[in-house]
Amino acid sequence: MSLSTFVTTLQSAVLAYFMIVNTIYLVFTVIAFLDLLSYDRRVRRRQISDLISNVTFRPISVIVPAYNEQQTIVSNVNSMLGLAYPEFEVIVVNDGSIDETMKRLLASFSLFPVPNANRQILKTKAVRSVYRSIDHPNLMIIDKENGGKSDALNAGINVSSYPLFCSIDADSLLDSDALLRIAKPFVDDDRVVAAGGIVRVINGAEIEGDRVVGSGAPKKLIHYCQAIEYVRGFLTGRTALARMNSLLIISGAFGLFLKQAIIDIGGYSNQTVCEDMELVVRLQRFSKERRRPWRVIFLPDPVCWTQVPSDYRSLMRQRDRWQRGLIESIFLHFRMFMNPQYGAVGMFGMPFYLFFEALGPVVELIGYLALPVLWYLGVLDTSAAVMFFILAVLYNLMLSLLALIIEDLLFQRYERASDLLRMMFAACFEFLGYRQILTVRRAAALVTVVFRRGQWGHITREKFEEGTAA
Amino acid sequence: MTPSSDSLLRDPASIASNGVVWLFIIVVVLSIIVVVHHVVTERQRHLKRLRFESAALTLAPHLVALSSNLDREISATRLRCGERAVALVLRKSRYDLKGELADRASTILDEIGEISRVLHEARSRRDWRRLGAVRALGECGGARARKALIHAAAHDRSDDVRGAAREGLLYDGTDDAVRVAVESFVKAPPQRDGARHSFYIRLAAASEQQMTALMRSGLLAVGEQKLALEAMGDVGRRSTLTLAKDHLLGPDAEMRATAIRVIGKGGGEGEIRMTIRALDDDEWYVRAAAARALECLLNLRPAASATLRQTALERLQRRLSDPAWWVRANSARALAHAGEEGRVLLRSGMESGDAFARDASFAALGMVGELPVIAPKENPEEDLTIGGQTLRPGGLQA
Numbered sequence: 062m063s064l065s066t067f068v069t070t071l072q073s074a075v076l077a078y079f080m081i082v083n084t085i086y087l088v089f090t091v092i093a094f095l096d097l098l099s100y101d102r103r104v105r106r107r108q109i110s111d112l113i114s115n116v117t118f119r120p121i122s123v124i125v126p127a128y129n130e131q132q133t134i135v136s137n138v139n140s141m142l143g144l145a146y147p148e149f150e151v152i153v154v155n156d157g158s159i160d161e162t163m164k165r166l167l168a169s170f171s172l173f174p175v176p177n178a179n180r181q182i183l184k185t186k187a188v189r190s191v192y193r194s195i196d197h198p199n200l201m202i203i204d205k206e207n208g209g210k211s212d213a214l215n216a217g218i219n220v221s222s223y224p225l226f227c228s229i230d231a232d233s234l235l236d237s238d239a240l241l242r243i244a245k246p247f248v249d250d251d252r253v254v255a256a257g258g259i260v261r262v263i264n265g266a267e268i269e270g271d272r273v274v275g276s277g278a279p280k281k282l283i284h285y286c287q288a289i290e291y292v293r294g295f296l297t298g299r300t301a302l303a304r305m306n307s308l309l310i311i312s313g314a315f316g317l318f319l320k321q322a323i324i325d326i327g328g329y330s331n332q333t334v335c336e337d338m339e340l341v342v343r344l345q346r347f348s349k350e351r352r353r354p355w356r357v358i359f360l361p362d363p364v365c366w367t368q369v370p371s372d373y374r375s376l377m378r379q380r381d382r383w384q385r386g387l388i389e390s391i392f393l394h395f396r397m398f399m400n401p402q403y404g405a406v407g408m409f410g411m412p413f414y415l416f417f418e419a420l421g422p423v424v425e426l427i428g429y430l431a432l433p434v435l436w437y438l439g440v441l442d443t444s445a446a447v448m449f450f451i452l453a454v455l456y457n458l459m460l461s462l463l464a465l466i467i468e469d470l471l472f473q474r475y476e477r478a479s480d481l482l483r484m485m486f487a488a489c490f491e492f493l494g495y496r497q498i499l500t501v502r503r504a505a506a507l508v509t510v511v512f513r514r515g516q517w518g519h520i521t522r523e524k525f526e527e528g529t530a531a
Numbered sequence: 532m533t534p535s536s537d538s539l540l541r542d543p544a545s546i547a548s549n550g551v552v553w554l555f556i557i558v559v560v561l562s563i564i565v566v567v568h569h570v571v572t573e574r575q576r577h578l579k580r581l582r583f584e585s586a587a588l589t590l591a592p593h594l595v596a597l598s599s600n601l602d603r604e605i606s607a608t609r610l611r612c613g614e615r616a617v618a619l620v621l622r623k624s625r626y627d628l629k630g631e632l633a634d635r636a637s638t639i640l641d642e643i644g645e646i647s648r649v650l651h652e653a654r655s656r657r658d659w660r661r662l663g664a665v666r667a668l669g670e671c672g673g674a675r676a677r678k679a680l681i682h683a684a685a686h687d688r689s690d691d692v693r694g695a696a697r698e699g700l701l702y703d704g705t706d707d708a709v710r711v712a713v714e715s716f717v718k719a720p721p722q723r724d725g726a727r728h729s730f731y732i733r734l735a736a737a738s739e740q741q742m743t744a745l746m747r748s749g750l751l752a753v754g755e756q757k758l759a760l761e762a763m764g765d766v767g768r769r770s771t772l773t774l775a776k777d778h779l780l781g782p783d784a785e786m787r788a789t790a791i792r793v794i795g796k797g798g799g800e801g802e803i804r805m806t807i808r809a810l811d812d813d814e815w816y817v818r819a820a821a822a823r824a825l826e827c828l829l830n831l832r833p834a835a836s837a838t839l840r841q842t843a844l845e846r847l848q849r850r851l852s853d854p855a856w857w858v859r860a861n862s863a864r865a866l867a868h869a870g871e872e873g874r875v876l877l878r879s880g881m882e883s884g885d886a887f888a889r890d891a892s893f894a895a896l897g898m899v900g901e902l903p904v905i906a907p908k909e910n911p912e913e914d915l916t917i918g919g920q921t922l923r924p925g926g927l928q929a
Contacts, residue, residue, distance in 0.1 A: 099659075102659040102660075103659050173897050175893070175894050175897055176890050176893060176894070193894075193897060193898070195897075198898060248723065248724075248725040249723055249725075442544055444544045444548075445544035445547050448544055448547030448548050448550075448551055449547045451547075451551050452547050452550045452551050452554060455551060455554035455555055455557075455558055456554060458558050459554060459557055459558050459561060462558060462561040462562060462565060463561065465565050466561065466564060466565050466568070469565060469568055469569050469572075470568065473569075473572070473573070473576070475569075476573065478566065478569055478570055478573070481565060481566065481569050482566070485562060485565065485566075
């Protein structure tokens with residue numbers, strides 16, 4: 062086979078891949094639209110007081126792992142303490158921070174130390190001190206040695222009192238009714254062991270008293286590219302995958318879990334850099350292997366607002382970590398891949414995540430790199446290449462617009478028309494540079510996983526300011 | 532995104548350019564749809580919100596004050612804000628209205644056509660639409676609405692719709708309505724515990740007599756009786772105590788625990804003795820419930836005789852050494868909230884030879900602010916001393 066034939070064949074494969082993956086995303090969009098429409102009519106339109114009678118709730122332990130979160134920790138804890146839910150506790154786990162996280166907590170919440178008489182159900186690094194608050198009886202602070210996010214979450218699980226626990230990132234704020242909405246499925250269906258809510262970008266939102274009171278499109282281009290990604294990813298991708306019982310991830314920023322189920326599978330693991338995904342994959346695996354009728358679901362209406370990286374460096378690190386975590390999680394549980402024993406998760410979920418999420422950036426990069434080679438070999442049809450590129454951009458723009466239509470039809474979070482126009486502009490710009498930069502980094506993550514294990518890296522946090530978030 | 536060779540596609544550039552044109556058209560159309568939909572619906576939502584707020588602000592004072600001008604104000608508001616806005620205000624406020632005013636609100640809703648509109652929706656084939664309509668009928672009230680609710684509770688094919696109809700009937704509160712709701716429930720009870728619990732609460736609030744009759748009818752399994760008893764305790768009817776006492780010495784431990792909880796919520800001095808006895812139950816959760824119940828009783832009935840009170844506190848102090856954590860924690864908490872007499876016992880618990888008792892006492896005293904707020908140690912190796920006790924990581928050391 063000559064080189065030109067080889068490269069041309071490779072390009073054909075890339076083209077076919079492109080068509081398959083985009084068709085799948087279009088199908089996801091349709092499935093998600095129908096599912097969300099039904100959900101909207103059945104659930105979302107009802108008053109929250111109708112949804113869950115206050116004597117039928119199951120109390121929740123809200124666990125907030127924190128490492129060097131001095132900028133946002135006090136706002137975050139205040140936000141958690143103000144949640145509308147009949148009974149819950151907030152457990153902040155200071156994971157050996159080296160900044161002023163602990164000092165700011167002590168200064169803000171009237172803490173006093175209590176004996177650490179808790180069972181070590183899940184093994185963790187040593188807990189140095191445990192504090193309670195005089196002003197907030199349902200607040201507990203764990204000060205422990207650094208062990209990573211998964212270790213911190215396990216420590217929180219060890220001290221939690223309630224049958225459900227919710228993991229929240231320390232740089233996130235919840236809508237006040239988020240817990241009520243995300244807890245409802247656990248009342249309706251005993252099989253539900255994990256539920257994820259939607260994560261939205263807080264950059265650009267109006268904040269008042271540690272609560273998001275109005276959403277708006279972000280101001281910086283990097284923020285609203287991420288915002289449109291989140292809207293598309295959560296409203297179409299996660300919804301469709303959950304509908305097909307193939308959901309393999311619940312965002313670490315906001316998820317509610319049945320504590321006993323997580324304990325049964327051994328808690329969070331530090332074997333990957335994305336403990337949130339690995340946990341859900343392991344839940345799905347355990348449920349099939351032990352024949353437990355567990356369900357992992359996604360809900361579009363409980364909202365968590367999170368800060369997204371404001372600079373490209375932090376963004377690259379974040380996406381690199383996500384990609385590494387994805388690949389590590391898949392290979393750690395590779396036994397599920399195309400294995401009928403694992404049902405839809407094994408036969409569809411795992412292949413989808415492997416071929417399209419994990420290897421997608423690599424295939425895309427091959428497509429880009431093959432272009433100059435084809436040109437050099439004289440077999441490149443330049444006009445066709447340009448046309449296909451425009452086709453790809455328009456196709457993805459169409460998917461983003463469909464996601465925005467779903468957003469506007471059902472959720473109407475962006476009240477101003479100008480915000481919506483900005484999001485549409487972001488959708489245009491996303492595929493003209495932004496996506497390509499991320500593609501390169503995500504493809505490089507595969508190399509990192511194969512040749513060396515990286516860690517979290519540093520992401521610059523910004524403080525929540527009253528008014529409009531930066 | 533890249534062209535393949537001519538051997539694979541006859542005219543890739545032309546195919547791609549056709550695709551681009553079509554996609555471009557689709558994208559433009561979608562963009563227009565997004566923007567137009569947003570502008571139109573946002574304006575509608577805004578107007579609807581303004582009308583509702585205006586109607587609510589105008590009518591609320593007259594509703595609260597039972598003003599004689601209410602009818603006139605409603606007529607004027609209908610002209611200014613529209614009938615839907617007025618209907619919404621009356622429906623939402625009707626739950627807080629009683630007697631003649633509630634009937635008057637139902638009559639007005641009928642006059643302005645709201646009940647007819649909702650009845651039409653209640654005939655929809657779609658479950659979610661009927662559900663919304665049945666809830667609205669519950670809000671509207673009145674004879675026509677009641678008749679439709681009775682029909683829905685007895686015959687609708689959807690569990691959710693029947694459940695909503697039962698709620699509406701229970702709120703209605705007339706004997707016939709409650710009877711139909713109970714019959715509907717017994718015939719096909721909801722699968723979810725929460726929904727059944729919610730029904731028992733509403734039934735207990737609507738009709739104590741019918742709730743008691745249901746409890747004694749033998750139609751409820753033991754688990755259901757527990758749920759029902761708990762619900763009655765939450766509502767706080769006097770007859771609940773009689774039912775609870777019946778179960779206090781029964782063979783089912785969970786039922787005993789439920790009975791104790793109910794007694795704790797609504798009991799009096801007469802119930803303190805039986806609650807003290809429950810502190811010696813074989814099952815830890817019954818003892819824990821007894822400790823919690825005593826906390827409520829001692830606080831709710833501070834005029835209980837001094838001897839009885841002291842007996843209760845001493846028995847709680849003994850439970851600080853209970854093998855079960857919840858029993859210790861609840862007992863310590865009960866002592867902490869029992870005033871100075873309880874705290875004296877807790878302070879002596881901090882010097883006990885039993886580590887369980889010391890820990891429980893320490894935690895409870897901390898909860899009521901008896902321990903000072905302190906900063907963490909600069910040196911993790913350094914011990915902290917509080918009130919004669921040395922605090923090291925891992926707990927108190929004598």
